[in-house]
Structures are given as structure tokens and as C-alpha cells.
Amino acid sequence: MKNHNLFVALRAAFPADLERTAIETADGPGAPLYYTWRDLERGTAMLANLLAGLELPAGARVAVQTEKSVEALMLYLAVLRAGYVYLPLNTAYQAAEIEYFIGNAEPSVVVCARKHFGWVSKIAFNAGTAHVFTLDDDRSGSLLDRAAMCSDQHLPVPRAENDLAAILYTSGTTGRSKGAMLTHGNLLSNARVLKDYWGWRSDDVLIHALPIFHVHGLFVASHGALLAGAKMIWLAKFDPRKVIERLPEATVFMGVPTLYVRMLAEPSLSRQACAHMRLFIAGSAPLLIETFNEWAERTGHVILERYGMSETVMLSSNPYDPAQGERRGGTVGFPLPGVGLRIRDDKGHPLPAGEIGNIEVKGPNVFKGYWRMPEKTAEDFTTDLWFKTGDVGKVGADGYVSIVGRSKDLIISGGYNVYPAEVEDCINQMPGVAESAVVGVRHADFGEAVVAVVVPKPGAALDGAAITAALKSRIANFKVPKAVFVLADLPRNAMGKVQKNLLREQYKTLFVA
Numbered sequence: 001m002k003n004h005n006l007f008v009a010l011r012a013a014f015p016a017d018l019e020r021t022a023i024e025t026a027d028g029p030g031a032p033l034y035y036t037w038r039d040l041e042r043g044t045a046m047l048a049n050l051l052a053g054l055e056l057p058a059g060a061r062v063a064v065q066t067e068k069s070v071e072a073l074m075l076y077l078a079v080l081r082a083g084y085v086y087l088p089l090n091t092a093y094q095a096a097e098i099e100y101f102i103g104n105a106e107p108s109v110v111v112c113a114r115k116h117f118g119w120v121s122k123i124a125f126n127a128g129t130a131h132v133f134t135l136d137d138d139r140s141g142s143l144l145d146r147a148a149m150c151s152d153q154h155l156p157v158p159r160a161e162n163d164l165a166a167i168l169y170t171s172g173t174t175g176r177s178k179g180a181m182l183t184h185g186n187l188l189s190n191a192r193v194l195k196d197y198w199g200w201r202s203d204d205v206l207i208h209a210l211p212i213f214h215v216h217g218l219f220v221a222s223h224g225a226l227l228a229g230a231k232m233i234w235l236a237k238f239d240p241r242k243v244i245e246r247l248p249e250a251t252v253f254m255g256v257p258t259l260y261v262r263m264l265a266e267p268s269l270s271r272q273a274c275a276h277m278r279l280f281i282a283g284s285a286p287l288l289i290e291t292f293n294e295w296a297e298r299t300g301h302v303i304l305e306r307y308g309m310s311e312t313v314m315l316s317s318n319p320y321d322p323a324q325g326e327r328r329g330g331t332v333g334f335p336l337p338g339v340g341l342r343i344r345d346d347k348g349h350p351l352p353a354g355e356i357g358n359i360e361v362k363g364p365n366v367f368k369g370y371w372r373m374p375e376k377t378a379e380d381f382t383t384d385l386w387f388k389t390g391d392v393g394k395v396g397a398d399g400y401v402s403i404v405g406r407s408k409d410l411i412i413s414g415g416y417n418v419y420p421a422e423v424e425d426c427i428n429q430m431p432g433v434a435e436s437a438v439v440g441v442r443h444a445d446f447g448e449a450v451v452a453v454v455v456p457k458p459g460a461a462l463d464g465a466a467i468t469a470a471l472k473s474r475i476a477n478f479k480v481p482k483a484v485f486v487l488a489d490l491p492r493n494a495m496g497k498v499q500k501n502l503l504r505e506q507y508k509t510l511f512v513a
């Protein structure tokens with residue numbers, strides 16, 4: 001029987017000459033470091049053997065919160081190779097958030113930074129995790145120490161297309177995060193479609209400057225390069241100057257809009273610097289038309305914008321091949337081959353071309369459901385099994401998809417999702433707080449920024465700076481409001497509902513010139 005393990009397909013795409021460089025580090029301890037394809041083969045085999053030796057139960061989750069490193073990428077590949085389920089966690093998550101994820105996912109293995117071992121292991125052992133390893137970005141820690149003693153020969157464990165490969169937590173409208181269950185088939189089908197659609201080649205060089213705990217950096221970028229047998233220039237932390245310096249050696253770059261905004265602010269960004277590049281791709285948040293136009297003027301390259309989600313990987317893309325159409329700013333292009341995308345009104349009735357409604361999708365890329373949340377899963381699918389994205393948009397008569405808003409109460413700041421309900425819950429638990437409202441407002445750098453309005457209880461004195469400081473220890477830093485206002489009350493309509501649109505209007509120029 002065919003082995004549908006995603007690792008098998010990625011491994012099959014390695015070049016014949018395993019001594020070629022697969023990844024070159026551009027920053028971090030010891031840079032530049034050169035990892036060959038053989039290093040990836042051997043390193044993932046040793047890590048997979050380490051996992052295999054732990055005799056974990058079938059379907060065991062391996063939760064990972066570490067700094068970005070090539071070894072961390074190898075760990076992801078090793079989890080696939082060993083047939084377990086990878087669960088990446090944003091490094092910004094604080095103890096209470098990690099406690100929820102570990103409690104909810106019940107991983108058998110947790111890997112964390114050495115400096116966090118104390119509190120992470122306590123949470124993990126309390127939740128029943130059997131093994132906690134450490135991994136730092138300088139290749140130290142117990143994970144690699146143990147893997148060094150394992151064999152570098154390993155046969156990828158057989159997996160079916162429908163077997164789980166990863167769980168990605170995405171915030172929920174009610175404040176509780178949901179684990180999106182992605183299968184080997186979801187990830188591989190999407191990676192193959194993107195390889196063809198974007199014309200990936202073995203002589204491509206990708207500048208990888210995104211975090212590897214979300215869909216964009218972990219799947220879209222890494223799978224793209226690996227499936228093409230193409231080299232990556234690896235930045236652990238995005239630095240616009242460093243990226244621009246390396247463009248003359250590269251052919252592909254991927255980023256959230258904030259990365260493009262920051263590169264445009266660098267005088268060194270020029271046509272000449274980009275002359276060797278084949279493709280610039282943007283996604284995860286709306287790319288402003290101003291950024292799209294300015295980029296074309298400064299570099300001579302038209303950014304290709306695409307659209308996706310944790311639950312679905314990539315859904316639509318502007319064309320790469322000019323014969324299929326232009327790359328149109330303000331749109332996310334066409335549904336990818338094999339992806340069904342339709343627009344429905346709130347009652348579920350189909351809408352004609354050009355009309356705005358809810359975006360629903362179907363395809364081999366669409367996830368299996370939310371981890372241990374069957375009711376939530378059922379709610380988010382239509383009766384004919386299309387997934388309700390929570391995005392609002394239209395499909396033009398010429399087939400281009402545009403996203404015009406969201407029906408979900410979501411803020412996207414610098415490519416990270418923030419659900420207002422989660423931040424409000426946290427603020428409302430603080431002493432002296434009667435209630436709060438959190439909204440997203442335009443931000444020149446992050447696209448949107450989180451702003452909170454807080455109402456004190458009668459007689460209580462609240463201080464915005466103290467609220468910010470308290471939030472920093474409880475939620476990831478990108479969720480912490482960039483401004484906190486203390487007001488006597490919140491604007492409400494006749495029904496008593498908080499009018500967030502009025503707050504957005506009031507603060508709309510806070511972070512833009």
C-alpha cells in the first residue's frame with residue numbers, strides 16, 4: 001500500500017546530490033551555517049528514531065515552543081517521518097496560554113527552550129505529558145543530546161492521506177482557541193498545487209524570514225522550497241536590511257504585508273537589488289494597494305497576493321503565469337486548482353458574481369475539524385460540507401476573488417490573529433474593571449493594531465499603563481493593546497450592544513499619519 005506520509009513526498013524531492021546546500025543560515029548563533037540535504041536526511045532520521053524509541057501511543061502529539069532554527073524545522077519533519085502529530089506554538093505565548101494548549105491537546109512530548117523548562121515542564125507533567133525536552137537556537141538542549149545517540153537510518157512510518165499530520169491552534173471568537181486538525185493529505189495536496197502554480201524550480205533560492213509556528217512560514221514557505229529541492233536562506237528573525245542584502249542571491253521571497261512595508265522603508269530597496277528575483281508573495285493579511293503599487297514602482301516586481309487560513313492552508317492566489325492573467329492588487333486572485341470557493345448570503349443562498357457575501361470553501365486542502373470540538377466543527381461547516389471561512393468577499397465576473405471584510409470579530413496585526421473576546425476576558429478579570437471593548441484600528445506598520453477601551457467599576461481608579469503591564473504577563477505580546485483608554489462608559493445602541501464601529505471611528509487615526 002502507498003505510504004501517504006508527507007515526509008515521503010518531501011524526501012523524494014531532495015536533489016540527487018545530497019551534498020548540496022539545502023539551508024544556509026543568515027543570522028543566529030554561528031551564522032553562516034550550511035546544512036546539506038544529507039544533513040536534513042540524517043538529522044530527521046535521528047530525531048525520528050528518538051521519538052520512535054519513546055514508544056508513544058498512536059496519534060501522539062508533539063508540542064513545540066522553541067526559537068526558530070534549522071533544528072526546529074528538522075524536528076517538524078522528524079515528527080512527520082515518525083508518524084506523529086506536530087503541534088507548533090508561537091514563542092510569544094505566555095504561561096496561561098501554554099497551559100491551555102497543553103491541557104487541551106494532551107501532547108505526549110513537549111519541546112521548549114531551556115530557559116522555560118521549569119514552568120513548561122510543570123504544566124506538561126501536570127497534564128500527563130510523559131517527555132519534556134529542550135532545544136535552543138544554538139543547537140543545545142536535551143533533544144539533540146539524546147538524538148545524537150540515535151541511528152541515522154529510519155524508514156518513514158506509513159500514514160494514510162486522512163491521518164493527522166499537525167494541529168494548529170487558531171483563536172476562537174469566544175476567546176477559546178481551537179486546534180485545526182490538518183492531515184498528511186491536506187498538506188501535501190496544497191504543497192503540490194502551489195509548486196505548480198507558482199512555478200517552483202530546483203534552482204530557486206527562498207529567503208525564509210517568517211516564523212515557523214504558523215501556516216505561512218511552516219507550510220507554505222518551507223514545503224515550497226523542500227518540494228522543489230530548492231535552497232533556503234534562513235533568517236531566524238526578520239530584518240529588512242538583511243533580507244534586502246540577500247535578494248541578489250535569491251529568487252523567491254514570502255512575507256506578511258508588514259514585512260513589505262518595512263522593506264519599503266529601507267533606502268537600499270531598489271530595482272537593482274531585486275534584479276535576480278523571480279517572485280514576491282504576500283499573504284496572511286490584506287496587502288494595501290498603496291504597498292502593492294509602491295513595491296512595483298520601487299522594484300519593478302508585481303507582488304503576488306494569495307489567501308489562506310490555518311484550517312485550509314492556501315485557498316486562492318493571483319496568477320504567476322501572465323498567460324493566466326495579471327496580478328491584481330486588492331484581490332487575492334483565483335481559487336487554486338482543486339479548491340471550490342463560493343459566496344453565500346447569511347441565509348446560505350448563492351450570490352451572483354460581484355455581490356458581497358460569506359466566503360465558503362471546499363477541497364482536499366480543507367481540514368478535518370477542530371480537535372475535540374465536534375460541535376464547533378459542525379457549526380463551521382454548511383450542511384453540504386463547505387467550510388465557512390468567516391471572511392467576507394466577492395468573486396468578480398472575471399473570476400478574481402476580493403476579500404472585503406470579516407464576519408468573525410478578528411484583528412490581524414502584523415500577520416498574527418487577535419480575537420477581541422480573548423483580550424476583553426483578560427481585562428475584565430482585573431480588579432476594578434467593570435467592562436471593556438477591544439477593537440482593531442489601522443496601523444501604518446502592523447496593518448491593524450489592538451486598542452482597548454476600559455470602564456472602571458464605580459469608585460475604582462484605573463490606569464492604562466498598569467493594565468498594559470498586567471496584560472503582558474498574561475497574553476502574547478502581539479495581543480497586548482497598543483493603546484488603552486479608560487472611559488466612563490462604552491457607546492451602546494438601543495439594544496444595549498456595544499457599538500464597536502464608533503470606537504473604531506474614534507481611534508482610526510491613532511496610528512496612521
Ligand code: MLC
Nearest residue numbers: 210214215216238258284308309310413414415416477478
Ligand atoms: C511584534 N510586535 C507586534 C507584532 N509583532 N505587535 C503587534 N503585532 C505584531 N504582529 C511587538 C511586540 O509585542 C513588541 O512589543 C515589539 O513589537 C517588538 O517585538 P519583536 O518580536 O522584536 O517584533 P518584530 O520582530 O519586529 O516582529 C514583527 C513581525 C512579526 C512583523 C516581523 O510580527 C512577524 O514575524 N509576523 C509574521 C506573522 C506570521 O507569520 N503570520 C502568518 C500566520 S499564518 P513590546 O511592547 O513588547 O516591545 C496565516 C494564514 C495565511 O495567517 O494565510 O498565511
Ligand code: AMP
Nearest residue numbers: 170283284285286306307308309310403
Ligand atoms: P489564520 O487563522 O492565522 O490562519 O488567519 C487566516 C485569516 O487571515 C483568513 O481567514 C483571512 O481573514 C486572513 N487572510 C489571509 N490571507 C489574506 C489576504 N491575502 N488578504 C486578506 N486577508 C487574509
